[in-house]
Amino acid sequence: xxxxxxxxxxxxxxxxxxxxxxxxxxxxxxxxxxxxxxxxxxxxxxxxxxxxxxxxxxxxxxxxxxxxxxxxxxxxxxxxxxxxxxxxxxxxxxxxxxxxxxxxxxxxxxxxxxxxxxxxxxxxxxxxxxxxxxxxxxxxxxxxxxxxxxxxxxxxxxxxxxxxxxxxxxxxxxxxxxxxxxxxxxxxxxxxxxxxxxxxxxxxxxxxxxxxxxxxxxxxxxxxxxxxxxxxxxxxxxxxxxxxxxxxxxxxxxxxxxxxxxxxxxxxxxxxxxxxxxxxxxxxxxxxxxxx
Numbered sequence: 001x002x003x004x005x006x007x008x009x010x011x012x013x014x015x016x017x018x019x020x021x022x023x024x025x026x027x028x029x030x031x032x033x034x035x036x037x038x039x040x041x042x043x044x045x046x047x048x049x050x051x052x053x054x055x056x057x058x059x060x061x062x063x064x065x066x067x068x069x070x071x072x073x074x075x076x077x078x079x080x081x082x083x084x085x086x087x088x089x090x091x092x093x094x095x096x097x098x099x100x101x102x103x104x105x106x107x108x109x110x111x112x113x114x115x116x117x118x119x120x121x122x123x124x125x126x127x128x129x130x131x132x133x134x135x136x137x138x139x140x141x142x143x144x145x146x147x148x149x150x151x152x153x154x155x156x157x158x159x160x161x162x163x164x165x166x167x168x169x170x171x172x173x174x175x176x177x178x179x180x181x182x183x184x185x186x187x188x189x190x191x192x193x194x195x196x197x198x199x200x201x202x203x204x205x206x207x208x209x210x211x212x213x214x215x216x217x218x219x220x221x222x223x224x225x226x227x228x229x230x231x232x233x234x235x236x237x238x239x240x241x242x243x244x245x246x247x248x249x250x251x252x253x254x255x256x257x258x259x260x261x262x263x264x265x266x267x268x269x270x271x272x273x274x275x276x277x278x279x280x281x282x283x284x285x286x287x288x289x290x291x292x
């Protein structure tokens with residue numbers, strides 16, 4: 001890739017963004033905000049601690065996924081303080097671009113500031129590649145949480161999209177008895193061709209007691225109170241859906257069901273790979289827009 005003097009500010013996020021910054025620094029002048037030098041040991045990445053110190057004026061601002069939980073600050077789990085979105089906007093050069101995952105309520109803030117945004121999480125390349133560390137992280141949780149082997153276990157996977165299909169394939173390869181439930185008949189056909197048993201999503205309630213593990217990948221409340229009451233007390237419910245999740249957590253607590261809501265798995269179990277996936281996607285976005 002050709003050399004560029006463009007300035008990129010990577011602001012906030014988990015460990016994924018440490019490695020996103022590292023890879024972007026191969027081509028750009030990169031600053032990171034919301035991290036200590038202990039967390040970012042790479043000298044190619046310059047650190048800036050707070051708006052009080054003055055953010056560098058940047059051509060590209062990289063924000064985490066989701067961009068913000070409250071619409072005001074960017075989360076900085078490894079920093080000394082939260083980062084103000086308005087302070088970050090003030091650091092943008094004219095015609096700068098902001099890249100983030102799931103802008104949500106912050107989208108209006110950027111529109112008001114006349115700043116162009118791109119949701120990298122909506123990119124197919126990122127979603128497909130990101131399914132791998134997510135599925136591997138989910139498998140790690142099963143190995144830690146289950147009292148029996150994955151081999152021979154009865155597992156229900158809700159949804160057969162990018163993550164569901166990858167996870168089901170892993171489980172099937174390890175000898176689990178995998179059932180896939182979906183409301184999409186095309187997904188059910190693909191799951192059947194992959195060697196999985198299939199049931200319509202509408203029939204999960206009547207089959208719920210058959211499984212030792214129920215893994216949800218559907219971003220909607222599909223594991224209802226009625227389903228939770230029907231499952232075996234020892235059944236593990238693993239929710240891979242992003243907020244607000246796909247499991248009725250209040251009902252699960254009320255009937256003492258075991259639920260693990262595994263948010264942001266790539267950032268926890270494979271931050272190097274996940275960060276590099278984000279960086280590669282950003283390179284492609286900027287190249288397509290002639291901003292590389």
